[in-house]
Amino acid sequence: MNLIGKKILLGITGGIAAYKACELLRILQKRHAEVRVVMTEDSTKFVGQTTFAALSNFPVYIKNSGDSKSFSHIDYPRWSDIYIVAPCSATSLARFASGTGEEPVSLCFLAMQGEKWVVPAMNSVMYNSPAVQRNLETLRSWGVKVMEPAIGYLACGEEGAGKFPEPEDIADELEFASVNTNKTLLITIGRTQEAIDPVRYISNHSSGKTGEAIVKEFLRNGWRVVAVCGPMEAKLPKQCEKIEAKDAESMNKVVLKMQSQAQVIVHCAAVADYRPKQIAPQKIKNSKAIQKLGLEETPNILKNTITNKKKGQKIVAFALETENALENAKNKFKNCGMDILIVNTAKGFGKDFVEYGFLTKNNSSVNLADGSKEELAIQLFKEAND
Numbered sequence: 001m002n003l004i005g006k007k008i009l010l011g012i013t014g015g016i017a018a019y020k021a022c023e024l025l026r027i028l029q030k031r032h033a034e035v036r037v038v039m040t041e042d043s044t045k046f047v048g049q050t051t052f053a054a055l056s057n058f059p060v061y062i063k064n065s066g067d068s069k070s071f072s073h074i075d076y077p078r079w080s081d082i083y084i085v086a087p088c089s090a091t092s093l094a095r096f097a098s099g100t101g102e103e104p105v106s107l108c109f110l111a112m113q114g115e116k117w118v119v120p121a122m123n124s125v126m127y128n129s130p131a132v133q134r135n136l137e138t139l140r141s142w143g144v145k146v147m148e149p150a151i152g153y154l155a156c157g158e159e160g161a162g163k164f165p166e167p168e169d170i171a172d173e174l175e176f177a178s179v180n181t182n183k184t185l186l187i188t189i190g191r192t193q194e195a196i197d198p199v200r201y202i203s204n205h206s207s208g209k210t211g212e213a214i215v216k217e218f219l220r221n222g223w224r225v226v227a228v229c230g231p232m233e234a235k236l237p238k239q240c241e242k243i244e245a246k247d248a249e250s251m252n253k254v255v256l257k258m259q260s261q262a263q264v265i266v267h268c269a270a271v272a273d274y275r276p277k278q279i280a281p282q283k284i285k286n287s288k289a290i291q292k293l294g295l296e297e298t299p300n301i302l303k304n305t306i307t308n309k310k311k312g313q314k315i316v317a318f319a320l321e322t323e324n325a326l327e328n329a330k331n332k333f334k335n336c337g338m339d340i341l342i343v344n345t346a347k348g349f350g351k352d353f354v355e356y357g358f359l360t361k362n363n364s365s366v367n368l369a370d371g372s373k374e375e376l377a378i379q380l381f382k383e384a385n386d
């Protein structure tokens with residue numbers, strides 16, 4: 001789900017993890033959502049309402065916060081697109097499951113018509129208790145989204161399930177978890193490493209950041225994403241399916257195996273064009289032997305997918321150029337048969353921006369301009385859906 005401009009009502013209940021809800025609020029704001037807060041009375045013993053009012057820049061809805069004529073319990077949920085209760089205590093879960101609206105968080109739960117999420121957080125024995133599990137099951141059966149708690153060291157000093165997930169992970173789950181199309185993106189990301197001997201390899205500087213931006217853009221638009229990943233610095237959200245492929249040979253195999261499942265294939269990985277003809281079984285000891293290293297071409301993954309292209313499938317490739325970028329890209333586009341070619345320069349290696357231009361079947365004239373990798377991803381999503 002795209003969080004830009006989304007109105008999120010954040011419910012806070014009484015648990016140690018209430019302090020982590022401050023960070024969650026900030027992260028949601030950073031992802032361009034608007035957030036308002038409703039709190040149980042007990043939760044204000046953990047973090048004061050002043051903090052949440054200041055962070056959300058809006059009055060917090062708590063018991064007795066309005067006059068007797070105010071309809072906050074209707075107005076707050078009606079304002080919001082999503083209601084997420086994080087952390088959600090065992091007591092609040094029980095209220096939600098039994099339909100009790102005795103205080104603001106549960107009243108909003110009853111009055112909310114849109115999407116509802118709960119993030120249970122508690123001691124693992126409490127979490128695994130039949131009552132809590134039954135209540136969670138009831139909520140799931142009503143279509144409420146229940147976020148799995150993390151497993152780990154709990155505030156009470158015990159280990160187990162019930163831990164409040166990292167706020168970034170909660171925001172990722174909201175933003176990237178809902179696959180609501182039957183479309184799949186298959187994307188290669190990162191670089192390949194072509195072994196010379198057990199300790200050396202041929203590779204390049206690709207960081208995987210452009211691929212990361214593309215993965216996120218397709219996920220937030222409800223696509224299933226399968227990412228075939230070489231080594232890289234970028235971190236992909238948990239919500240995409242990751243398959244590791246260290247060298248061109250294995251990347252080629254995985255991509256061809258998965259090709260038939262995809263509506264769009266994006267060749268974003270910087271695959272080495274050449275590899276040593278033979279991998280030395282032991283570390284090569286002298287530089288003369290290195291100089292004699294014979295190279296051969298790696299499998300051409302782009303060409304192979306174009307050969308196997310199924311009806312309606314779109315194939316997107318990148319052309320990284322260090323000179324005559326536009327000229328070279330136009331030739332590649334004319335000769336190779338991909339649907340979209342994104343020409344880019346080495347300026348963007350490892351950075352958040354990139355110098356790029358799009359060549360498509362409808363528009364084969366191209367200019368280079370600087371933009372963020374997110375902007376590139378948004379444009380690619382639009383073009384791929386055309």
Ligand SMILES: Cc1cc2nc3c(=O)[nH]c(=O)nc-3n(C[C@H](O)[C@H](O)[C@H](O)COP(=O)(O)O)c2cc1C
Nearest residue numbers: 013014015016040042043089090091092121122123
């Ligand atoms: C120090 C402390 C920590 C607590 N942590 C949790 C917790 O993590 N999860 C939980 O379900 N209850 C926890 N409780 C119990 C709740 O605060 C209690 O059930 C309260 O009634 C919850 O009410 P509420 O849902 O209206 O906020 C804790 C209580 C105390 C005193």
